[in-house]
Every structure is written in structure tokens, then in C-alpha cells.
Amino acid sequence: MPSVLISGASRGIGRATALRLARAGWTVYATVRQAADGEALIAEAADYQVRPLQLDVTDDAQTAALDEALPPHLDAIVNNAGIVVSGPLETLSADDLREQFEVNVVGAVALTNLVLPRLRTARGRIVFVSSLSGLVSTPMTGAYNASKFAIEAIADAWRVELRPWHVKVVLVEPAMTDTDLWREAPATLETGAAEMSAAHRDLYREHLDGMRRAIPRIQKLAKPVDTVTATIERALTATRPKARYPVGVDVRVQAALSGVTPARVMDAVNGRLTGTPSPKG
Numbered sequence: 001m002p003s004v005l006i007s008g009a010s011r012g013i014g015r016a017t018a019l020r021l022a023r024a025g026w027t028v029y030a031t032v033r034q035a036a037d038g039e040a041l042i043a044e045a046a047d048y049q050v051r052p053l054q055l056d057v058t059d060d061a062q063t064a065a066l067d068e069a070l071p072p073h074l075d076a077i078v079n080n081a082g083i084v085v086s087g088p089l090e091t092l093s094a095d096d097l098r099e100q101f102e103v104n105v106v107g108a109v110a111l112t113n114l115v116l117p118r119l120r121t122a123r124g125r126i127v128f129v130s131s132l133s134g135l136v137s138t139p140m141t142g143a144y145n146a147s148k149f150a151i152e153a154i155a156d157a158w159r160v161e162l163r164p165w166h167v168k169v170v171l172v173e174p175a176m177t178d179t180d181l182w183r184e185a186p187a188t189l190e191t192g193a194a195e196m197s198a199a200h201r202d203l204y205r206e207h208l209d210g211m212r213r214a215i216p217r218i219q220k221l222a223k224p225v226d227t228v229t230a231t232i233e234r235a236l237t238a239t240r241p242k243a244r245y246p247v248g249v250d251v252r253v254q255a256a257l258s259g260v261t262p263a264r265v266m267d268a269v270n271g272r273l274t275g276t277p278s279p280k281g
Contacts, residue, residue: 001049003027003074004236007057007111008081012036012179013129014229017078018180020229021236022048029070031081057081057107058099067114074118075099076236079108079151084181087192088207091200097117104147109154116167121236123166123228127235128155129228132175132246135255136266140211159243170235173255174247210275211217221271223248234270 004156006129008014009030018030018041027049032038038052042167053069085100119126133141134148152171176182191200193208195231199207231247246252258266262278271278 001025001027002076003029003071004076004078005029005031005070005074005111005115006078006080007031007055007108008279009041009052010034012181013174013177013225013232014078014080015041016225017047017080017229017232018050019045020226020233022050024233026274027051027071029053029074031057031066048269058102058153060110063107063110063114066111070115070118072118073122074115074124075122076127077112077115077119077184078114078127078129078236080129081107082129082147083110084141084188086141086188087143087196088140088200088204089142091196091204092143100143101150105150106142108151109123112158119167120165124209125156125241126155126162126169127232128169128171129232130155130171130173132251132254134171134174135173135251136258136270138270139274140207156243165243168241169243170229170241171244172228172235172247173244174228174231174250175251175254176218176222177225177228179225182222183190185219188210189215196266206277207275210277212275214275216272221250232234 005027006014006018006028009018010032013157018028022028022045028051030041030050030052032041032052032054033056035054038054041050041052053066055061055066082104085096108128127153130151131148133145134152137145144166154186155171162169228247231245235241235245
């Protein structure tokens with residue numbers, strides 16, 4: 001029975017992946033932030049092998065302690081834990097940026113390093129849940145984009161560094177997915193706006209109004225979470241996995257177009273899609 005460690009399994013893609021792999025016969029070690037999330041995961045998994053582990057990926061001590069909770073043998077890790085720090089970059093504090101990178105990048109690398117000796121022995125697999133946002137940057141999500149671009153670079157480096165030990169490194173790249181992240185996007189936008197200074201709210205009023213109009217349109221494009229979990233399973237089980245698994249034709253098309261389309265055209269398209277105002281005067 002293969003075994004896998006999945007981070008960020010409290011909800012969304014991580015939770016759905018944990019359940020899917022458990023039902024497919026994997027022993028799943030699933031990290032969650034709260035004990036209650038782990039209990040709910042066990043209840044939903046029923047008789048399947050899901051073992052929740054409480055972890056904050058930004059806590060070095062908790063990450064180190066996880067070593068004793070994991071088995072000697074591990075076949076794979078799915079780095080899924082992530083947050084979105086959104087808003088105009090000018091309005092974000094240094095702490096905001098640190099939090100974005102501590103969770104999405106530093107935490108993922110630290111957790112992978114922890115289990116790498118096990119994966120080396122098993123000739124195992126590392127999967128990073130990246131995003132279209134790691135290929136195409138958009139206004140109002142610059143910090144999140146930067147973290148996903150970083151994950152793409154880290155995976156590319158690791159894929160070559162770990163070749164001597166037959167450890168495969170794979171990126172899964174979904175776009176909008178029907179999870180709490182997108183369902184709660186309107187509330188998240190308003191929370192972020194409320195935390196801005198009055199001057200910044202006035203300065204970026206049109207940007208915020210544009211996002212209020214854009215979010216409902218984007219939500220309609222969100223894919224079922226099963227399309228992502230199926231791709232993660234394929235990335236884990238393929239005999240010769242690809243370096244990247246874009247989830248859906250739209251992701252492949254947008255990624256390809258971004259590489260050949262002039263920046264000014266991409267800027268105009270991204271501005272229109274997100275409701276960002278055009279230059280004045």
C-alpha cells in the first residue's frame with residue numbers, strides 16, 4: 001500500500017485529494033491546522049486509511065516534530081498548503097508579504113526537506129500544487145502570483161537536483177477551482193479593502209469596484225475540485241510523470257499565449273478581465 005503526505009488537508013483541494021487517494025488504496029498522512037479538521041476528515045474517510053497530523057507549516061518546531069509522527073517509509077508528498085494574500089502591492093505590508101511566502105514557499109520547502117530522506121530511499125515523488133497564477137501574473141494578486149512563480153522555479157531546480165536518486169518532481173497547475181477560496185472571494189475582497197488605509201481605498205477605488213464585478217464572472221469559470229484531484233493522482237501514479245500537468249485546456253492555452261503575446265496586449269487583457277482601470281488622460 002503506497003503512502004503519501006499531503007499538506008493543507010483541512011479543506012479544498014488538499015482535503016479532496018486526501019479522500020480520493022485514501023479511497024484508491026493509499027495510506028494518507030494529512031496535515032491540518034486544527035484537531036477538529038482532522039476528526040472531520042477521519043469521519044468522512046470512514047474505513048479508509050487517513051491519518052491527520054496537526055501542523056502549521058510556518059512553525060519550524062511543529063515541522064521538525066512531524067518527523068516522529070511519520071512512518072519510516074513514505075512514497076510521496078503533495079505540497080498543497082497555501083494562502084492568498086490579495087490586494088494592490090502598494091497596500092501590502094512587509095509582514096503581509098512574509099506571510100504569503102512563509103506559507104506557500106518556505107513552508108513547502110521545509111516540509112519537503114523533512115521527508116526527503118524517506119523519498120530518496122523509496123525513489124518517491126514530490127508534487128507541488130502550483131497554479132495558472134504561477135505562469136501568468138494578474139493585478140490585485142501580485143503577492144500570490146510571486147509565491148507560485150517561486151514554487152515553479154523551486155520545482156524546476158529540484159527536478160534536476162534529485163535525478164540521481166530517481167526522485168520525480170511534478171507541478172500540477174490548476175486555474176480557478178470550486179473550493180472555499182473562490183466561494184469566499186467576495187468576503188475576502190471586502191476584508192482586504194477594510195484593512196486598507198482610507199487614502200489607499202480612495203486611490204484604488206476603481207480597482208476594487210472592478211474586482212467586485214469580476215469575481216462573480218470568474219466564479220462561474222471555476223472547475224470542480226475533482227478535476228484537480230484526478231490530475232494529482234495521475235501525477236503520483238504515472239510511470240513516467242510529466243514535469244507539469246496543467247488542469248484543463250484553458251490553462252494550457254493561457255500559458256502558451258502568455259509566452260508569445262506582447263506584454264502590452266497581455267496587460268490590456270488582464271486589466272479587462274479583472275476590471276482594472278485603463279490609464280487616464
